[in-house]
Amino acid sequence: MAERLTTIRRAVPSDAAALAELGARTFRDAFEADNTPENMALYLASSYGLDLQSAELRNAGIVTLLAESENRLAGYSQLREGPAPDCIGGARPIELWRFYVERAWQGRGVAQMLMAATIEAAAALGGGTLWLCVWERNHRAQAFYRKSGFEDRGEKPFILGTDRQTDRVMALALSQRDAAP
Numbered sequence: 001m002a003e004r005l006t007t008i009r010r011a012v013p014s015d016a017a018a019l020a021e022l023g024a025r026t027f028r029d030a031f032e033a034d035n036t037p038e039n040m041a042l043y044l045a046s047s048y049g050l051d052l053q054s055a056e057l058r059n060a061g062i063v064t065l066l067a068e069s070e071n072r073l074a075g076y077s078q079l080r081e082g083p084a085p086d087c088i089g090g091a092r093p094i095e096l097w098r099f100y101v102e103r104a105w106q107g108r109g110v111a112q113m114l115m116a117a118t119i120e121a122a123a124a125l126g127g128g129t130l131w132l133c134v135w136e137r138n139h140r141a142q143a144f145y146r147k148s149g150f151e152d153r154g155e156k157p158f159i160l161g162t163d164r165q166t167d168r169v170m171a172l173a174l175s176q177r178d179a180a181p
């Protein structure tokens with residue numbers, strides 16, 4: 001059903017305010033039950049806001065895709081070029097930095113459509129390996145990433161406010177040459 005209702009497009013600078021709102025809201029929805037209000041507030045303030053998302057949308061090393069369902073934002077993903085952790089081998093790594101679907105659209109196929117477009121965009125950037133970090137306690141996201149072809153490669157610390165947490169690092173080979181041994 002989501003296929004008929006959902007379109008995926010590249011975000012443009014004028015999407016910054018909507019992206020900031022969506023980013024903060026989906027992060028809060030996903031993680032506020034398992035973290036203190038103080039740590040959530042610190043992280044949200046440092047990660048989402050008009051200026052921050054405006055800068056991201058103007059950064060040539062970041063690709064942002066928006067999923068729109070029934071003409072409203074239903075999710076987004078962001079790819080980022082840059083260094084990868086040691087557990088990610090292979091040339092030309094691209095990070096799947098953020099991947100969030102609105103609660104109302106979870107389990108309805110939007111995530112699959114967004115992931116397909118995200119993988120295509122990463123390959124178009126010339127990426128060899130697509131890698132990501134996901135909280136070790138975020139079992140739903142890990143299940144979704146495994147279903148999408150990602151494999152666990154290791155772990156990496158993540159600081160939420162003042163709380164040191166552990167992320168799993170997962171990766172997907174975009175070209176056979178960079179496939180895991």
Ligand SMILES: CC(C)(COP(=O)(O)OP(=O)(O)OC[C@H]1O[C@@H](n2cnc3c(N)ncnc32)[C@H](O)[C@@H]1OP(=O)(O)O)[C@@H](O)C(=O)NCCC(=O)NCCS
Nearest residue numbers: 030099100101105106107108111133134139140141143144
């Ligand atoms: C992660 C996310 C994009 C996945 O999209 P989705 O539409 O929920 O994905 P799906 O429903 O297709 O797949 C999720 C899988 O997890 C399973 N699942 C659901 N709840 C689960 C749980 N509590 N523990 C483990 N697996 C769970 C589902 O059964 C499904 O697998 P299946 O299709 O084999 O049954 C979406 O849930 C989301 O945006 N979550 C909040 C933000 C987030 O965590 N983003 C990732 C940050 S790294």
